[in-house]
Amino acid sequence: MSSLKPIIQEKLAQAVGLLNEQPERVDCWVVFVRETSQVHDPALDLILDFDLTWDSALIVTRAGSRIALVGRYDGDSVRELGAYDEVITYDQGIAEALRARISQINPSRIALDYSLSDPGSDGLTFGMYARLTQILAGTPYATSFVSGEGIVRRLRARKTAGELQRIRAIVDLTQQVYADLLAASLRGKTEKEIHGLAGEIVARHGCEFGWERVNDPIVNTGPHSAVGHSMPGDLAVEAGHLVHFDMGLRLDGYCSDLQRMVYVRREDEADAPAEVKRAWQACWSALEAGRAALKPGVLCWQVDAAARGELVRQGYPEYLHAFGHHVGRNVHDGGSVLGPRWERYGELPNKEVETGNVFAVELGAMVEGYGYLGIEENVVVTADGAEYLSIPQRDLSLQ
Secondary structure, three states, X not given: OOOOHHHHHHHHHHHHHHHHHOOOOOOEEEEEEOOOOOOOOOOHHHHOOOOOOOOEEEEEEOOOOEEEEXXXXXXXXXXXXXXXXXXXXXXXXXXXXXXXXXXXXXXXXXXXXXXXXXXXXOOOOHHHHHHHHHHOOOOHHHHOEEEOHHHHHHHHHXXXXXXXXXXXXXXXXXXXXXXXXXXXXXXXXXXXHHHHHHHHHHHHHOOEEOOOHHHOOEEEEOOOOOOOOOOOOXXXXXXXXXXXXXXOEEEOOEEOOEEEEEEOOOOOOOOOOHHHHHHHXXXXXXXXXXXXXXXXXXXXXXXXXXXXXXXXXOOOOOOOOOOEEEOOOOOOEEEEEEOOOOXXXXXXXXXXXXXXXXXEEEEEEEEOOOEEEEEEEEEEEEOOEEEEOOOOOOOOEEO
16 A cells, blocks of 8 residues: 555545635646656646556546546556545547546536646646647537646645644654764765765665755855755865755655754864854844744745845845745645745745745855855744744754
């Protein structure tokens, strides 16, 4: 049995509710795929837990039906999920069965997985779009397609009780991994060596990395390290360095994303230098300003503006990324983004924050002569605001 079976059941029930929330009536949502091991629609992570081979249509209707139309040899696996109340299989081709089932639903609008802004809602390939148009040619339904972004991004972003339980578990485990990693002496070790040590610790804890192992965790030491989504290099940790970690982990299908900081003291230092402590406090002031603004109904860009404005007020440059992104089945999950209204984010910053959203909130600043200082914590949005899922690193670690 799939370990995600209860989650899939929760998400399909949630999808029915979302169809009924749409401002314009949408009668069904269709996820239309083939050979998903090669081209994977991100929506499948939420409503299925294995790959499909032949042309397949997973349909959720506004009336509450959950229908899987799949090739014969995928049928038993779909039935085993217990999440679809109707499983239809075929041998030679899907067209006849799909036309018949769509006709029975008789939808005025069919939501499909395409979006100009959200990659998590954009899983329908052009070829499958054309194939669906061919199948429904000559029916009223071939011209009834609308973007399913409003359904898919909310389905991904609104975490169920089961999802939150799994996210809390991996956040807790990530903090244990960090505790083990930071208990080791970092002095003299290269970024690559620390990256390797992290791999050993993660293996002992029985979880996986959240993104490509080659740069998970990101490790930066000192002022000359390449900051961003960079691979660890041959720079060694020295006294007077800030050491920055950015790590995401995965357990039971769900992810975490946390950053942690260490300052390596010089021989005559009992604490971090004043300029490092000032940057630390400024970054925390900005992160808390963003978290204070993170409430249901607020537009995502407004949350970013609160954090960004506070960091600038403290005398530091704007960070060149969004303040926050969703965390869930992926470290960077789709849905919306707590970011500025820049072209690259499309319409995602204009979406409303919702109860049940889980975000990684992050920002940082360069401290001249010492290196990059970054803060990242995981939070869940409640009816009253945003509460930490992680235990915040309020104090800079010292070695």
